Amino acid sequence: MKRFAAALSAVMLVGSLAGSALAAAWDQDKAAEDQVKAGEDQAKNEGSEPECHFKFPAIRQRTLSSDHPQLKSPTTGDVIDFYGSCDESPTSANQVLEQKHDEIFRFSRDYESE
Secondary structure, three states: OHHHHHHHHHHHHHHHHHHHHHHHHHHHHHHHHHHHHHHHHHHHHHOOOOEEEEEEEOEOHHHOOOOOOOEOOHHHOOEEEEEEEOOOOOOOHHHHHHHHHHHHHHHHHHHOOO
């Protein structure tokens, strides 16, 4: 009977954790959809292009100059916080150019003498 109670407790714990994770993922997706919709509604009211807020992984430094830039793993914590056009892509030409400029700035700050 004790084993059954322990197994039942473990199943309940795993089930509640899985349910919480699914609910959190659903909330994030719902928040992103609401944010895009709010940006589109704002643009309709202002007569301009909608603006959205995205967070996506940075591009790997060694692929910045290639024709096919690759994103870093999201677990690295190197994240681009973007606010602008809703049709922006993490590997678009704009993002590649911005990240190249950031690399140049970082290099000059770290290695050039004063």
